[in-house]
Amino acid sequence: MIEQLTVLAWTVTKISFLILIPLILAVAYFTFAERKVIGYMQSRVGPNRVGPWGLFQPFADVFKLLFKEIIIPAQANKVLFVLAPMMTLIPAFTAWAVIPASDKLVLADIDAGLLYILAMTSMGVYGVIVGGWASNSKYAFLGALRSAAQIVSYEMAMGFALVGVIILSGSLNISNIVEAQSGGLFSWFWLPLLPLFVIYFISGVAETNRAPFDVAEGESEIVAGFHVDYSGAAFALYFLAEYANMILISALASLLFMGGWMSPFAGIPIIAEPGPHWFFIKMFSFMFLFLWFRATFPRYRYDQIMRLGWKVFIPITIVWILVAGIFRVTGLYGG
Amino acid sequence: MPNAIPIIEIVFYLFSGVATLAALGVITSRNPVYSVLFLVLTFFSSACIWLLLEAEFLAITLVLVYVGAVMVLFLFVVMMLDINLTKLKSGFASYLPVGILVAIAMAAQLFILIWATGAGSQVLEYGDADGSNTRMLGELLYTEYLYPFEIAGLILLVAIVAAISLTHRRRPETKYQDPSRQVKVNRDERVRLVKMDAEED
Numbered sequence: 001m002i003e004q005l006t007v008l009a010w011t012v013t014k015i016s017f018l019i020l021i022p023l024i025l026a027v028a029y030f031t032f033a034e035r036k037v038i039g040y041m042q043s044r045v046g047p048n049r050v051g052p053w054g055l056f057q058p059f060a061d062v063f064k065l066l067f068k069e070i071i072i073p074a075q076a077n078k079v080l081f082v083l084a085p086m087m088t089l090i091p092a093f094t095a096w097a098v099i100p101a102s103d104k105l106v107l108a109d110i111d112a113g114l115l116y117i118l119a120m121t122s123m124g125v126y127g128v129i130v131g132g133w134a135s136n137s138k139y140a141f142l143g144a145l146r147s148a149a150q151i152v153s154y155e156m157a158m159g160f161a162l163v164g165v166i167i168l169s170g171s172l173n174i175s176n177i178v179e180a181q182s183g184g185l186f187s188w189f190w191l192p193l194l195p196l197f198v199i200y201f202i203s204g205v206a207e208t209n210r211a212p213f214d215v216a217e218g219e220s221e222i223v224a225g226f227h228v229d230y231s232g233a234a235f236a237l238y239f240l241a242e243y244a245n246m247i248l249i250s251a252l253a254s255l256l257f258m259g260g261w262m263s264p265f266a267g268i269p270i271i272a273e274p275g276p277h278w279f280f281i282k283m284f285s286f287m288f289l290f291l292w293f294r295a296t297f298p299r300y301r302y303d304q305i306m307r308l309g310w311k312v313f314i315p316i317t318i319v320w321i322l323v324a325g326i327f328r329v330t331g332l333y334g335g
Numbered sequence: 336m337p338n339a340i341p342i343i344e345i346v347f348y349l350f351s352g353v354a355t356l357a358a359l360g361v362i363t364s365r366n367p368v369y370s371v372l373f374l375v376l377t378f379f380s381s382a383c384i385w386l387l388l389e390a391e392f393l394a395i396t397l398v399l400v401y402v403g404a405v406m407v408l409f410l411f412v413v414m415m416l417d418i419n420l421t422k423l424k425s426g427f428a429s430y431l432p433v434g435i436l437v438a439i440a441m442a443a444q445l446f447i448l449i450w451a452t453g454a455g456s457q458v459l460e461y462g463d464a465d466g467s468n469t470r471m472l473g474e475l476l477y478t479e480y481l482y483p484f485e486i487a488g489l490i491l492l493v494a495i496v497a498a499i500s501l502t503h504r505r506r507p508e509t510k511y512q513d514p515s516r517q518v519k520v521n522r523d524e525r526v527r528l529v530k531m532d533a534e535e536d
């Protein structure tokens with residue numbers, strides 16, 4: 001009894017200190033980085049008033065959101081309206097359980113890790129659809145429908161892109177996938193799976209409803225999409241989930257295609273040592289890409305998003321899965 | 336540990352309780368959107384029970400396929416339809432005998448299966464030496480059961496193609512763009528420069 005309670009307490013502690021607190025802080029400073037980076041890209045300075053260099057800005061934002069009133073529209077479905085943001089947030093956080101930062105630094109090193117991540121990220125769409133429907137507003141509902149169609153379509157391309165990784169590494173366990181890429185820059189999977197890598201990251205941007213695929217928000221056409229009626233803490237949950245998902249996609253891209261905690265400089269002493277710092281450097285680069293995309297590209301038109309997903313990405317991935325199989329059978333890569 | 340709490344049992348009854356209540360919710364809730372969400376909860380709880388059996392591949396695939404894709408489309412359709420609830424509910428009692436009959440038949444089939452094969456007392460093989468049943472399942476599907484598996488896949492493909500070709504109507508009045516033509520467009524197709532003399536006043 002005591003033993004089981006200790007295990008439980010220890011697991012809860014690990015979850016909060018390894019995942020929850022770092023993730024929430026990362027999200028807070030990711031929003032700050034977004035405003036700073038896009039600011040400089042547009043010849044502005046970004047937030048610089050709260051604290052030194054504006055470093056306390058995220059906390060000011062969080063407290064503002066938390067103390068605001070949550071307004072529930074009179075005609076909304078109240079139960080689902082309150083539940084929906086949580087339905088988005090919970091999968092976004094639980095998916096992090098299997099993300100390793102190094103060969104030892106991981107909460108749950110499970111065999112079907114990659115499948116687990118796919119399953120969890122695919123559940124996030126419920127919060128978006130239910131939230132858009134429960135708001136009982138035309139704009140919110142349009143945003144929810146757009147987002148649902150988009151997420152379901154790009155999930156296919158994303159899943160197929162991951163099949164290539166599974167073929168080459170021969171495992172669903174994320175630690176094993178990284179181990180299969182051990183070596184320098186050119187033994188990572190981005191090289192043999194280059195089309196899948198590009199498709200994976202673009203689909204990841206589409207899955208998280210980020211620019212240039214942010215038609216679910218589309219502030220110039222449907223105001224703010226599915227969360228137009230949300231305010232205060234409920235809005236903050238959607239926000240948190242979106243950014244946690246962006247960081248998750250970046251982490252996965254660096255683990256599955258860029259060798260995770262492997263060093264790019266094989267053979268050179270000292271800097272060839274693998275370690276979590278490499279993983280974080282790679283992850284931050286991908287996170288920067290998200291911001292760069294947002295500052296650069298205009299929004300896609302909706303029908304072209306669908307065309308890109310179904311008619312361009314899925315055929316390419318299917319062909320490249322065959323190519324990956326050939327790599328594996330001939331022993332060029334993997335195996 | 337003789338005094339240990341039977342965690343597995345508690346968790347099993349918890350999840351099966353949730354699954355049963357959610358299944359009841361599917362058929363009793365007045366709002367079809369609630370029904371779909373209850374069905375999602377039922378699937379999820381069943382997946383958790385499968386996880387208790389260490390069938391992690393099946394459990395996660397259930398969540399991925401049914402919860403993550405199929406039910407999303409269900410929800411999508413249910414939300415867009417304007418369903419008249421009173422009309423639907425009126426026939427509820429008259430379907431009851433048929434429903435009970437089907438339920439009894441299904442329960443009987445299950446009991447006979449369990450009784451005949453002794454599946455209740457059978458010890459299931461969880462996985463290979465590493466305890467990974469994903470690998471074991473994959474090896475079985477692609478060696479021993481290769482033909483049934485491939486045939487099932489082919490049947491599904493045919494069904495998809497058939498469903499699309501039966502329902503897809505090409506309407507002549509639909510306007511659409513051809514992006515490859517849009518990309519290839521050049522100046523001469525769009526702009527015509529006209530040279531004309533200056534006119535007086």
